[in-house]
Amino acid sequence: MNSDTQPVQEPTITNREAIATRFGFLILGLAASTWAPLVPLVKARLSLTDAQLGFLILAIGIGSVLTMPFAGSLAHRYGCRKVLIASCLVLLTSVPLIPLAPSYLVLGVVLLVYGGVLGSLDVVINLQGVQVENALSRPLMSGFHGFYSLGGIVGAGAATILLSAGSSAFGATLATLVAGLAILIYAIPGFLTNAGEGDRLVFQIPRGVVLIIGILAGTVFCAEGSVTDWSALLLTREYRLTSGLAGFGYVAFASCMTLGRLTGDKIVARLGPLKILLAGGAICVLGFWIAAASSVPFLGFLGFALVGLGASNVVPVLFSACGRQRVIPPHVALSIVTIMGYAGFLIGPAAIGEASHHLGIRVAMALIGVAVLLVPFFASWIIRQTLGDDMVSS
Numbered sequence: 001m002n003s004d005t006q007p008v009q010e011p012t013i014t015n016r017e018a019i020a021t022r023f024g025f026l027i028l029g030l031a032a033s034t035w036a037p038l039v040p041l042v043k044a045r046l047s048l049t050d051a052q053l054g055f056l057i058l059a060i061g062i063g064s065v066l067t068m069p070f071a072g073s074l075a076h077r078y079g080c081r082k083v084l085i086a087s088c089l090v091l092l093t094s095v096p097l098i099p100l101a102p103s104y105l106v107l108g109v110v111l112l113v114y115g116g117v118l119g120s121l122d123v124v125i126n127l128q129g130v131q132v133e134n135a136l137s138r139p140l141m142s143g144f145h146g147f148y149s150l151g152g153i154v155g156a157g158a159a160t161i162l163l164s165a166g167s168s169a170f171g172a173t174l175a176t177l178v179a180g181l182a183i184l185i186y187a188i189p190g191f192l193t194n195a196g197e198g199d200r201l202v203f204q205i206p207r208g209v210v211l212i213i214g215i216l217a218g219t220v221f222c223a224e225g226s227v228t229d230w231s232a233l234l235l236t237r238e239y240r241l242t243s244g245l246a247g248f249g250y251v252a253f254a255s256c257m258t259l260g261r262l263t264g265d266k267i268v269a270r271l272g273p274l275k276i277l278l279a280g281g282a283i284c285v286l287g288f289w290i291a292a293a294s295s296v297p298f299l300g301f302l303g304f305a306l307v308g309l310g311a312s313n314v315v316p317v318l319f320s321a322c323g324r325q326r327v328i329p330p331h332v333a334l335s336i337v338t339i340m341g342y343a344g345f346l347i348g349p350a351a352i353g354e355a356s357h358h359l360g361i362r363v364a365m366a367l368i369g370v371a372v373l374l375v376p377f378f379a380s381w382i383i384r385q386t387l388g389d390d391m392v393s394s
Helices: 015-045 050-078 080-100 104-136 141-164 169-190 208-237 243-262 264-271 273-293 297-311 314-324 330-359 361-372 374-387 389-393
Strands: none
Touching (some): 015 104, 015 141, 080 104, 080 169, 141 264, 208 243, 208 330, 208 374, 297 314, 314 330, 314 374
16 A cells, blocks of 8 residues: 555544544534424525425435435545535535525525535544544433434524524534534544544445345334424324424423434433443334324324434433444445434434325324334344444343
């Protein structure tokens, strides 16, 4: 190997890198969530049909899927720091361009870019997170993902408040840009200059434990997407709640997920990854079945709260396991698992819609719970393959 292709020697990883990783996830959540309050404004300003809006949302997903296979390889070639800085700058800059887009076509291009850098940032910040966690030898991924959830709450909440107070859409998104840049400047020194060891492969066909981790990540993301898009409809249609009250189903879900992740590192350290997958999967399944079976509003809210609490630490543990397996280089494996997870988030709500049309929304929600049973089913095997038999027996 030529000297110019040798990986850069990474300085000792400390808490500085852990803090920077949290802020990277915070930027990701902040920028990703700002889009949601803009949807009705953009739709009205450009007089978009529902079909056109659907294609615009699809553009975000297409952009992400196009960049995710290459993000890990780019980080491995140029270092996490360079890719993270570039992704954050393009992402934060693209946010204020959304309300300024003069036409449907231009907005489609902006959202394609927006989705692309969301995807690359998602992969590379998880890659950094896995390296930092491994170097510091303590559970950290749940807390990292908790800052993504926190960023989502802050981003959507701040934009909604600013818009409600009379700010223009551009003003609200400009606030996201400024806040994101301030966080980025503080975080840059803690971004890693390399991306670990391994061949500079762009992509591989998933196999072995990586394939199973990807399937489970896709299943859990499918569950999250189903709650995001369908919980309010279930509560209005089957529980006879008003639209305003039905929104509290998602609030219960998101709040418990954020709380679970922000406290998750200590819980994972205390219980171990196996028990997190077993208990988290079981709690998530129970939540779906309670929400699907009940007609009492409190139990409906409780069901979605349990889904958020149960799912909160499953994905971080899966990403940690992905970073420790040796079937596929970690930077490639994380790209694969992120793509499969994102596919689940996109496909899940559509599948719920189809199942709801034929079987009813209660049955559709219950079936998502059945699918999540895959998590506890494969838990022992995944931990054995990635952490060894000792972690299974402990």
